[in-house]
Amino acid sequence: MIFKVFYQETLKETPVREKTQSLYVEAESEVKVRQLLKDEPFHIEFVEKISDAHLAYEKENPDFALWEK
Structure with missing residues (x-):
């Protein structure tokens, strides 16, 4: 699953709000996403599981990339 x-x-x-950034993470659950990012120096506001249609839309952006540690 992909999470935003x-x-x-x-x-x-x-x-x-104006300074909010986003990234995409592949993980099994929201809990796993938070565990993967717990040591990163930023404040997580919200984790959203994205649908296949949403993912297809996001992939149209040339800057789309999955987060890798």
């Missing part, structure tokens, strides 16, 4: 993770780049600042 919305996050802020820093843990030290209050989250601001």
Whole structure:
């Protein structure tokens, strides 16, 4: 499954919607996504499982890439 993770780049600042970033992670569940990212230096706001149709749409963007550690 592919998940879209919305996050802020820093843990030290209050989250601001305009600064929200996103990345895509392949994992078995939302819990696994959070475990994979727990040591990263950013604040996770929301993790969303994306549908096949949503994934196809996102793949049309030339900047689309799955996160790799």
